[in-house]
Amino acid sequence: EPEVTQTPSHQVTQMGQEVILRCVPISNHLYFYWYRQILGQKVEFLVSFYNNEISEKSEIFDDQFSVERPDGSNFTLKIRSTKLEDSAMYFCASGADYSPLHFGNGTRLTVT
Amino acid sequence: QKEVEQNSGPLSVPEGAIASLNCTYSDRGSQSFFWYRQYSGKSPELIMSIYSNGDKEDGRFTAQLNKASQYVSLLIRDSQPSDSATYLCAGRPRNSGGYQKVTFGTGTKLQVIP
Numbered sequence: 001e002p003e004v005t006q007t008p009s010h011q012v013t014q015m016g017q018e019v020i021l022r023c024v025p026i027s028n029h030l031y032f033y034w035y036r037q038i039l040g041q042k043v044e045f046l047v048s049f050y051n052n053e054i055s056e057k058s059e060i061f062d063d064q065f066s067v068e069r070p071d072g073s074n075f076t077l078k079i080r081s082t083k084l085e086d087s088a089m090y091f092c093a094s095g096a097d098y099s100p101l102h103f104g105n106g107t108r109l110t111v112t
Numbered sequence: 113q114k115e116v117e118q119n120s121g122p123l124s125v126p127e128g129a130i131a132s133l134n135c136t137y138s139d140r141g142s143q144s145f146f147w148y149r150q151y152s153g154k155s156p157e158l159i160m161s162i163y164s165n166g167d168k169e170d171g172r173f174t175a176q177l178n179k180a181s182q183y184v185s186l187l188i189r190d191s192q193p194s195d196s197a198t199y200l201c202a203g204r205p206r207n208s209g210g211y212q213k214v215t216f217g218t219g220t221k222l223q224v225i226p
Contacts, residue, residue: 033213041218042216042217042218042219043150043156043200043216044216045213045214045215048212048213056212056213089155091155091156098144098204099161100144100146100158100161100214101146101158101214102158103155103156103157104155105154105155106154106155
């Protein structure tokens, strides 16, 4: 069964550094998403991406965040200057028209 | 205003019993609903999707949707210890676009006691 792949599984970075989280969505899906989950809290929407542009973003997704689909397979989330409060699990998801979202295994980001 | 609400639990049931998980939503225009299971430290895993009023069964799982009362439920029959996890209810607003985000509740932790 096709799956969403995320790398790395765990990323440790120092405050103020830039990180790039990578995702390979399911190949025939058109819609891509990033969610995050702070330890013990709910899964929160960050951004959705369709047709090579952001279709919706939450208030969490401020100027320090950006997304890109640099080629036909990868989908990335960049955090420009990480803060301690960015420590969380980041999940990539993809979907087809009106279908459920399929999630990757996540990247645990630890900012020290 | 919370969009999807769940009782955080924990909900404890004995092995073999029926577990009943409930969820309410505030957006009357929501069209699609999903139940995900999340083990500790893992990603959400889709269990069921439901789009119309009534019941939908898949193996030991039954999802129920009542749009008039704005609630969604998940029944797990013959609960097993391996069902112990957090169950996330999620909704998608009115279908103005196939890319519409899915909004999650806080999740209900289920414990199945052997």
